[in-house]
Amino acid sequence: xxxxxxxxxxxxxxxxxxxxxxxxxxxxxxxxxxxxxxxxxxxxxxxxxxxxxxxxxxxxxxxxxxxxxxxxxxxxxxxxxxxxxxxxxxxxxxxxxxxxxxxxxxxxxxxx
Amino acid sequence: xxxxxxxxxxxxxxxxxxxxxxxxxxxxxxxxxxxxxxxxxxxxxxxxxxxxxxxxxxxxxxxxxxxxxxxxxxxxxxxxxxxxxxxxxxxxxxxxxxxxxxxxxxxxxxxxxxx
Numbered sequence: 001x002x003x004x005x006x007x008x009x010x011x012x013x014x015x016x017x018x019x020x021x022x023x024x025x026x027x028x029x030x031x032x033x034x035x036x037x038x039x040x041x042x043x044x045x046x047x048x049x050x051x052x053x054x055x056x057x058x059x060x061x062x063x064x065x066x067x068x069x070x071x072x073x074x075x076x077x078x079x080x081x082x083x084x085x086x087x088x089x090x091x092x093x094x095x096x097x098x099x100x101x102x103x104x105x106x107x108x109x110x111x112x
Numbered sequence: 113x114x115x116x117x118x119x120x121x122x123x124x125x126x127x128x129x130x131x132x133x134x135x136x137x138x139x140x141x142x143x144x145x146x147x148x149x150x151x152x153x154x155x156x157x158x159x160x161x162x163x164x165x166x167x168x169x170x171x172x173x174x175x176x177x178x179x180x181x182x183x184x185x186x187x188x189x190x191x192x193x194x195x196x197x198x199x200x201x202x203x204x205x206x207x208x209x210x211x212x213x214x215x216x217x218x219x220x221x222x223x224x225x226x227x
Contacts, residue, residue: 043221102154
């Protein structure tokens with residue numbers, strides 16, 4: 001059973017701080033990793049994808065991948081109240097699997 | 113560039129009824145996946161369609177079926193609705209490549225309520 005684990009939160013950070021979101025996965029053959037942001041009552045929105053070990057930066061967002069530790073993280077710098085949402089970690093396994101396996105999501109609250 | 117579109121946005125059905133949800137993929141995408149998201153949970157994979165065939169299926173009963181049309185749009189059908197089928201149903205489209213570096217984009221979802 002492929003699993004993706006996230007702390008459900010809520011994670012509260014003050015405006016302007018760095019928010020750190022973590023995710024672990026069980027399937028060692030996983031190849032592609034994604035972070036989605038989901039506002040309440042809305043659908044998931046893709047904000048980052050990462051495929052290789054290391055860091056990937058896009059604006060205020062940095063995704064980090066460590067395949068040996070089966071760990072993915074998302075850092076949000078200069079957090080804004082508009083970043084308040086649930087962040088979903090999703091994993092796409094290799095070996096012929098085409099389904100995304102999602103964690104339950106971490107709810108982030110940025111306090112003004 | 114049109115994104116993924118789903119219809120309807122909201123739906124209320126009675127137990128035992130059947131429902132059909134529709135999805136048009138993002139322009140240039142050829143693969144459609146369906147997910148069910150219960151309140152407070154992450155999306156759960158139902159199945160994926162590529163070249164008009166079901167390519168992979170998650171752990172959902174046969175009451176859940178689908179179809180993909182030549183224009184890549186897709187339908188999700190659920191028969192004999194149960195109260196537990198109440199959820200947000202999400203369609204995601206991708207362009208399937210052998211590199212596996214595919215990003216999936218979601219439609220706005222269909223909120224199904226079974227009463």
